[in-house]
Amino acid sequence: MDFRLSEEQQALVKMVERFAREKVAPGAADRDANNKWDQCLWEQMGELGFLGLPIPEEYGGSGAGAVTCLAALQAFCKGGKDAGLFLSWGAHLFLCAVPIWLHGNEAQKRKYLPKLASGEWIGALGLTEPNVGSDAAGIQTTAVKDGDYYILNGSKTFITNGPIADVVLVMASTDKSKRAKGVTAFIVEKDTPGFSVSRKLDKMGHRSSPTAELAFEDCRVPAENVLGEVNKGFAATTDALVWERGVFLAGAIGLMEALLEESVKYARERHQFGKPIAEFQLIRNKLADMKVAIEAAKLLAYRAAWKHDVGEDGKFDASLAKAFYAEEAVKVANDALQIFGGYGYISEYPIERLYRDVKLLTIGGGTTEIQKLVISSKLIRS
Ligand SMILES: Cc1cc2nc3c(=O)[nH]c(=O)nc-3n(C[C@H](O)[C@H](O)[C@H](O)COP(=O)(O)OP(=O)(O)OC[C@H]3O[C@@H](n4cnc5c(N)ncnc54)[C@H](O)[C@@H]3O)c2cc1C
Incomplete structure (x- = not known):
């Protein structure tokens, strides 16, 4: 397995993360508080090519593979901390456009994909x-x-x-x-x-x-x-399962990274008992657990995406990954909130928002229980 990113992939990731930090993150708290959909950001995402990433160029996309898409989504989540915009992007692209690309006839692909890939139409x-x-x-x-x-x-x-x-x-x-x-x-x-x-x-x-x-x-x-x-x-949705579980929702590993980034920063700055709380072993233990969970989640998700890109069936791997990253994301958010103490509970910091956001990962795209049924059924059958 080799999922090192090429120079081209790294440039895309850098561009996505910069866009997310500069344009998405500043209004994320306001959009969350007011249930606000931001059409202007959506259009910018369309112009930058985010909304049609894996769709072939002839239908208005850029033909990106699963690993590239996962890396881009992860960077968006890490930099932007706007789980809602991420969810809308993923549902639009991976639950609507991708099935049309994989199962549509030529007329359907010509009619729908260019408009979906540009973001002119929402799916x-x-x-x-x-x-x-x-x-x-x-x-x-x-x-x-x-x-x-x-x-x-x-x-x-x-x-x-x-x-x-x-x-x-x-x-x-x-x-x-x-x-x-x-x-x-x-x-x-x-x-x-x-x-x-x-x-x-x-x-x-x-x-x-x-x-x-x-x-x-x-x-x-x-x-x-x-x-x-x-x-x-159901062929249309089962074929798209790697895209949904191993790529789209796995992009939320970037939210876990954002939680760790915020936690490290806070632990260095927050002083109690005359020293930064980062000096306390119980706090460091949480930071280390968060890092282990993130890296293990990445390995599982990138393996599923990579298998897909090299033509292997990554569906089982996508379920393995989702069963893990969804539950770990909830634990990582819990640790982050604990490190922030009272400030973690107050909406001035992004922690309480991300804590609410990541819970969906254990429900949407097939609950954790359903992923475990997929995993155990294969174990028992083989
Ligand atoms: C914010 C959000 C966005 C969503 N977006 C979409 C979307 O765009 N399109 C769409 O079609 N759907 C969407 N969903 C629906 C999502 O896919 C479902 O919520 C999910 O599949 C679970 O279904 P359910 O909520 O009906 O729970 P249920 O199926 O009723 O499950 C309830 C509980 O029972 C457990 N359970 C069920 N069956 C078993 C079993 N056999 N063994 C053990 N435990 C079991 C479940 O794991 C869960 O804990 C969204 C949901 C949310 C919350």
């Missing part, structure tokens, strides 16, 4: 429903063929970018008796009759990213908007 994935989460095969939203259209009925919830999305990849059941083998993916545009944002959702963290419940009431979607084949909708 989302509608999989989760009010009664259907981890057991995604039990999707209750239905799609019934009617001539050249499918009629969608049902609702989706917890949808990242839901309130602002121009295009939503919607998973609906076309044959309930077949469960996972009866699910189809549809590309739904925001102006489609019968589609609406039924409710905006307030949440604990990632608050600069808008989240919504979506409604489909006799929503008429052209049959040409089926992504891939009918009843094979």
